[in-house]
Amino acid sequence: MRLILLGAPGAGKGTQAEIISEKYSIPTISTGNIIRAALKEGTEMGLRAKAYTERGELVPDEVVIGIIKERLAQDDCREGFILDGFPRTIPQAKALDEMGITVDAALSIEVDDSEIVKRMSGRRVCSGCGASYHTEFKKPEKDGVCNLCGDDLVIRKDDEPETVKNRLSVYHDQTEPLKSYYKAAGKLLEVKGQDKVEDTTALVLGALSGI
Ligand code: AP5
Ligand code: MG
Numbered sequence: 001m002r003l004i005l006l007g008a009p010g011a012g013k014g015t016q017a018e019i020i021s022e023k024y025s026i027p028t029i030s031t032g033n034i035i036r037a038a039l040k041e042g043t044e045m046g047l048r049a050k051a052y053t054e055r056g057e058l059v060p061d062e063v064v065i066g067i068i069k070e071r072l073a074q075d076d077c078r079e080g081f082i083l084d085g086f087p088r089t090i091p092q093a094k095a096l097d098e099m100g101i102t103v104d105a106a107l108s109i110e111v112d113d114s115e116i117v118k119r120m121s122g123r124r125v126c127s128g129c130g131a132s133y134h135t136e137f138k139k140p141e142k143d144g145v146c147n148l149c150g151d152d153l154v155i156r157k158d159d160e161p162e163t164v165k166n167r168l169s170v171y172h173d174q175t176e177p178l179k180s181y182y183k184a185a186g187k188l189l190e191v192k193g194q195d196k197v198e199d200t201t202a203l204v205l206g207a208l209s210g211i
């Protein structure tokens with residue numbers, strides 16, 4: 001299974017990716033998580049990306065395309081993968097095509113902007129592995145601690161309301177056109193994001209069972 005997850009910031013891509021990854025035993029490649037890890041480590045790429053992510057803007061195409069090329073060349077991607085947060089622009093989608101990578105589907109999780117703002121305010125993420133939680137909708141077993149790796153849960157810097165608004169507008173301008181791109185290729189699947197994580201999962205797995 002080679003899958004792209006599309007959807008606005010906060011639509012639940014990371015949340016569903018964790019579940020699909022386990023069910024199909026394929027890795028999730030989240031450009032957002034890779035960039036946040038680089039920021040934390042203070043690498044050159046992290047320093048380049050810092051200002052963009054903090055403003056809620058996209059990191060330049062050549063930077064993320066480089067990240068993806070390197071990551072997809074690793075052995076664990078041979079049997080398939082989930083791309084969470086890539087591609088996010090038409091040039092990124094074209095770069096993927098030029099790498100000779102064909103995907104089985106691009107699955108878009110559709111959630112209204114007003115719902116997104118509500119979700120982001122309660123999101124907590126693991127400072128270690130990047131797993132995503134919510135103060136109301138997806139509580140960790142132990143307060144403030146990641147179920148998966150035991151590291152601390154933190155608030156993402158780009159989840160400030162003003163930055164979320166900017167990320168949403170960037171999404172509508174630059175990423176949403178990818179739906180037409182993959183629709184034209186006969187690869188688009190659309191699922192309406194539900195109020196409960198498990199209800200969205202049921203729709204997502206249903207859509208994937210058809211490919
Ligand atoms: P990235 O980390 O990819 O952010 P994003 O796309 O904005 O998406 P999020 O991670 O915020 O949301 P999500 O859809 O994963 O939602 P989640 O599952 O956490 O990118 C960050 C930045 O990096 C970008 O702004 C950009 O600067 C840069 N970047 C990354 N990739 C790039 C690229 N390709 N090109 C250029 N720049 C790039 O869910 C959200 C919350 O809701 C959670 O708290 C969750 O628990 C909760 N939730 C989930 N599902 C439900 C549900 N059904 N009901 C209730 N709550 C739910
Ligand atoms: Mg995410």
